[in-house]
Amino acid sequence: xxxxxxxxxxxxxxxxxxxxxxxxxxxxxxxxxxxxxxxxxxxxxxxxxxxxxxxxxxxxxxxxxxxxxxxxxxxxxxxxxxxxxxxxxxxxxxxxxxxxxxxxxxxxxxxxxxxxxxxxxxxxxxxxxxxxxxxxxxxxxxxxxxxxxxxxxxxxxxxxxxxxxxxxxxxxxxxxxxxxxxxxxxxxxxxxxxxxxxxxxxxxxxxxxxxxxxxxxxxxxxxxxxxxxxxxxxxxxxxxxxx
Numbered sequence: 001x002x003x004x005x006x007x008x009x010x011x012x013x014x015x016x017x018x019x020x021x022x023x024x025x026x027x028x029x030x031x032x033x034x035x036x037x038x039x040x041x042x043x044x045x046x047x048x049x050x051x052x053x054x055x056x057x058x059x060x061x062x063x064x065x066x067x068x069x070x071x072x073x074x075x076x077x078x079x080x081x082x083x084x085x086x087x088x089x090x091x092x093x094x095x096x097x098x099x100x101x102x103x104x105x106x107x108x109x110x111x112x113x114x115x116x117x118x119x120x121x122x123x124x125x126x127x128x129x130x131x132x133x134x135x136x137x138x139x140x141x142x143x144x145x146x147x148x149x150x151x152x153x154x155x156x157x158x159x160x161x162x163x164x165x166x167x168x169x170x171x172x173x174x175x176x177x178x179x180x181x182x183x184x185x186x187x188x189x190x191x192x193x194x195x196x197x198x199x200x201x202x203x204x205x206x207x208x209x210x211x212x213x214x215x216x217x218x219x220x221x222x223x224x225x226x227x228x229x230x231x232x233x234x235x236x237x238x239x240x241x242x243x
Contacts, residue, residue, distance in 0.1 A: 036126045036177050039065060040134065040202045041187075043241065049073070050239040051080065051201065054232045055090065057213050060157065060206035062135045063239050069123040069200040072137050072151045075113045076200065077236065079153050084111060085234040090213060092223040095190055096161035098213050099138065099223070100231050101154040106224075110139050110152030118142065119150025120198075128199035129180060131189035133210070134158040135201030151198050159214035160207065161188045204239065 044050075044063040053060040066073040079085065085100075091107040092099035103109045112119045119139040130136060136158070137151035163184045171181045171191055184191050203210060217226045 036179065038129070038179060038183055039068065039125075039127045040129070040131050040199075041183060044202075044204065044239045046239065046241050048239040049077070050204070050237045051076070052235050052237055053085075053206075054234065055209065055213065056230050056232060058206060058209035060203060060209050061237075062133070062157070062201040062203045064201050065125075065128060065199070068125040068128055069137075069198050071114075071120045072123050072198045072200045075120060075151065075153075076155070078113050079111065080234045080236055083233075084153060085231055087233075088231045090225060090229040090231060092156075093214055093216060093218050093225055094223045095193075096159045096214050097136075097156040097190065098159060098210060099154065099156045101138070101152075103153070107154065110154040112139070112150075112152040114150070114152075119152040121150065122148055123151075123198045123200070124195055125199070126177075129183070129189065130158050130191065130194040130197070130199065131183060131202075132158055132160045132187045133203035133207055134189060134199050135203065137198040137200055149197055151200075155200075156197075157203060157210055158189050159211050161190055163188055163191065167191060 049064045049066060051062055051064065064073045064076070088100055089102065089105055090098060090100045091102050091105065099107055101110060103111050110119070114120050134157070136156050137149070138154040138156055139150045139152035142148045142150050168181060168185060171184065176191065213229060216229065218224055219226050
């Protein structure tokens with residue numbers, strides 16, 4: 001299922017979404033040039049680290065951007081290797097985003113390998129955006145007035161969200177890079193909250209599974225899926241180009 005959200009509803013949902021952890025931080029979209037290299041539109045390098053997420057709905061595979069988000073990726077790799085992601089709830093669906101990786105059933109607590117015991121500072125990059133298939137770090141807020149999102153074990157994947165023409169106009173008025181706007185028009189995603197979270201991966205296989213998960217209804221006035229779903233395990237592999 002392809003989601004389509006009007007601008008007014010998207011902005012309203014984004015405010016609620018951000019209230020759980022994305023108040024103002026350094027925004028990669030504000031410093032991006034009018035044309036920036038978009039890594040997610042390029043074929044991954046042969047041999048790139050890839051995670052295979054096994055869920056009760058099917059498998060989702062994504063490559064990691066270790067160069068652009070080294071601390072976030074290393075934390076994820078370490079947690080995978082210790083088996084942390086075995087039998088974890090898919091605890092939330094919001095704005096086409098699918099959340100998992102929490103230590104508890106409600107998505108309140110995550111695990112981190114950071115020395116501060118709370119999570120890693122954002123690793124935003126002007127070449128990585130919340131396009132369809134983006135894998136983004138989630139975690140605890142830091143600060144009082146200008147809060148940042150510290151990356152822990154929690155993360156969310158962006159399903160196929162069609163960008164409404166009003167949202168395109170919003171991006172144009174707010175000086176989003178031209179090739180970024182074009183990419184959102186072509187492949188979709190969540191532009192309003194782009195730059196607020198570390199994008200550390202991109203789905204390369206199983207987008208249909210991700211879309212199916214995102215289409216599951218949530219409980220009334222809640223982000224919790226009405227049907228329980230789980231990440232049964234995550235394994236690390238390598239991406240290899242066909243042929």
